[in-house]
Amino acid sequence: MTTRKTAPRFEPFADDASVRNLGGLSFENGRDRIGLHGSLDLTRDKAGLALARELKRTAAAIVAALESADLPEAVAEPEAAPQPVKNPFA
């Protein structure tokens, strides 16, 4: 059905498409910004440990990506405001 060439892999700040899902928490990747959405329960069991480890790995990868880059004080995100257009449905 939906085509995708390669299996997605979450590499922090490498692209604007990949998403890491941990339970109900997702990390939406971006070249300038990673967005965290949702929430997550870490239960005191083996599943909770597996998720906590994955959370730690993900956070560590983000920190490593930031530490290895030459960072500005604040990223310049050229935010393009949406343009008003005629509503084709009105």
Added chain:
Amino acid sequence: MLLRPLQAVIVLALLGASPAAADDPPCPGLFAEGRAPVLTNPKLAAHTRPLCFEAYAVLHSGASRTPLYAAEHLTRESVAAARMVARDDSFHEEERLPAAERSQLEDYVHSGFDRGHLAPAGDMPTPEAQAQSFSLANIVPQNRAFNRGLWSGIEESVRRLASQRGTLYVVTGAVFTGGVVDALKSRVLVPTQLYKALYDPASGEAGAYLAPNRGGGEWRAVSMDELRAVAGVDVFPGLPAAAKARAMDLPEPREFARGDAAERRPRSDTWQDWFFRELARAVSKALRDVLRSIF
């Protein structure tokens, strides 16, 4: 807004008995009584294409370069199966759509808007279905605070209701009102409102959450008749008139972890559990309010 119901009536009169959408949707199992929503505003029908996915179906508009709606059939089992494991997915263009009619990743980058799912990733019962939910054919530009706040609470409340009731048909849609609307890169229209309509086949009731696409947390419950007047869509065409006229009681949108399956935390817990949960909620709300007043 006041003109809307009148317009809808005129549109219906012009259309007569022939609805704008196909009678046989390509993936009937995802629709209540196998019938796809009917577009009562005929302008919505231009450049539309139905697309089936494993666990949802959309009607995509090449005019807005967004889905108009996504239909799902949630069951207690599908919701339980959706509460899963760690995995990586990827937003992707929908290659079944003509390039000129579909949105691209670049349309959303630096737009200030979230890529909002109509059919949520958290509803998807299999890894493949979840991967498919990241198709841009299922995505609309959504206000960040709205997407991450109220809307995710609505999504979670609907999953919880599906777990309680056993089965629900859900149609999530985008509304574009007013003579002028915003567009990303002059290409991808920003919905003015979103709705999430529910139909419980066991009780015969239906109702919809309707909320503006901005922060602030406002929403209201509407009947299918009211929704048709606002959105120009008869979402569950098979319902009797009485069911369309009255909005069912909708659960208050509340955000819980998606791992909080109703099965795993039975409702028959003790009053102490309930008391401490409510206390924790009150404390965390008070904390949030305090923090908000400081910053």
